[in-house]
Amino acid sequence: GAGVSQSPSNKVTEKGKDVELRCDPISGHTALYWYRQSLGQGLEFLIYFQGNSAPDKSGLPSDRFSAERTGGSVSTLTIQRTQQEDSAVYLCASSQQGAGGELFFGEGSRLTVL
Amino acid sequence: KQEVTQIPAALSVPEGENLVLNCSFTDSAIYNLQWFRQDPGKGLTSLLLIQSSQREQTSGRLNASLDKSSGRSTLYIAASQPGDSATYLCAVKEVTGGGNKLTFGTGTQLKVEL
Numbered sequence: 676g677a678g679v680s681q682s683p684s685n686k687v688t689e690k691g692k693d694v695e696l697r698c699d700p701i702s703g704h705t706a707l708y709w710y711r712q713s714l715g716q717g718l719e720f721l722i723y724f725q726g727n728s729a730p731d732k733s734g735l736p737s738d739r740f741s742a743e744r745t746g747g748s749v750s751t752l753t754i755q756r757t758q759q760e761d762s763a764v765y766l767c768a769s770s771q772q773g774a775g776g777e778l779f780f781g782e783g784s785r786l787t788v789l
Numbered sequence: 790k791q792e793v794t795q796i797p798a799a800l801s802v803p804e805g806e807n808l809v810l811n812c813s814f815t816d817s818a819i820y821n822l823q824w825f826r827q828d829p830g831k832g833l834t835s836l837l838l839i840q841s842s843q844r845e846q847t848s849g850r851l852n853a854s855l856d857k858s859s860g861r862s863t864l865y866i867a868a869s870q871p872g873d874s875a876t877y878l879c880a881v882k883e884v885t886g887g888g889n890k891l892t893f894g895t896g897t898q899l900k901v902e903l
Contacts, residue, residue, distance in 0.1 A: 679832075708890065718878070718893040731890060766832060778823060778880075778891060780833040 677701075679781035681767050687787045688757055696752045696784045700769030706776060707750050709734075709742060712783070713763040721765075724750060757788045791816045791883055795894035802869055803902055810864040810897045812879035817857050820882040823891065824853050824864050826875040833878065837864070869901045 680699040688694050700707050709721040720734040724744045735741070739757075744750040754761055764783040770776035792815045802808055812822070821840045825833040837846045837853040839862070845854040852865040862879055876898045880891040 710893075717895040718880075718891075720890045720892070723890050734890075768833075777835055777838045779835060780825075782832040 679767055679769050679779055681781035681784050683784055684782060685785045687789065689789050690759060691756055693753065693755045694757055694786060696765050698750045698767030698781060700748065701779055704769035704771055705747060706770045707744060708768040708778065709752050710766045711763045712766060759788045762786055762788045791881060791892045793879060793881060793892050793894035795879060795897050797897060799898040801900045801902060804869060804871060806869050807867050808869055810877050812862040812894055814860045814881050817860050818884045819857065820884055822855055822862050822879060822881050825878045827878060828875050871901050871903055873901050874899055
């Protein structure tokens with residue numbers, strides 16, 4: 676696609692439910708990133724993929740969070756047993772291969788946990 | 790640990806004024822620095838990317854400079870317009886083994902008034 680696409684754009688869920696957030700990167704971009712932006716907070720790094728592997732998962736806040744990427748393209752971020760503190764905007768970005776690549780972000784998925 | 794600071798946190802200027810946004814970072818071992826804008830409820834739009842070997846980049850009314858040794862970058866906006874109102878974020882890509890992640894500042898919220 677022309678840009679990074681994320682779905683759903685908005686998700687409201689009840690505490691304890693599992694949610695899946697999807698990211699479709701720019702075609703040909705091998706690097707994919709997940710970030711989280713909480714109200715009044717800066718952007719927090721979650722995980723980075725190069726191809727289908729994740730060399731850096733250091734930002735995942737707990738074992739309730741996991742992510743996978745298949746076919747070197749679409750990525751899914753899964754949050755199990757959601758908590759109210761998980762409420763945030765989850766942003767995905769992609770870049771071409773190489774450390775110097777420019778990152779392009781999607782519009783984000785706004786998650787609200789009641 | 791890399792820390793990125795942006796000053797001021799908020800800025801209000803009359804239309805037509807030239808302005809400078811500041812970004813500082815603590816660890817000069819970076820690949821590049823990227824400036825973004827974020828409109829309310831939206832994702833991040835990339836404005837300028839400066840590689841560590843570069844001193845500045847220009848795009849239209851925007852000019853970004855980088856002084857890696859002193860850990861500083863500035864974003865200069867010429868002849869500001871109400872449409873420039875947004876939050877401006879700077880982010881540095883660190884030279885870490887396999888990490889390749891961006892560390893973000895907390896942003897400068899700009900309002901350009903008629």
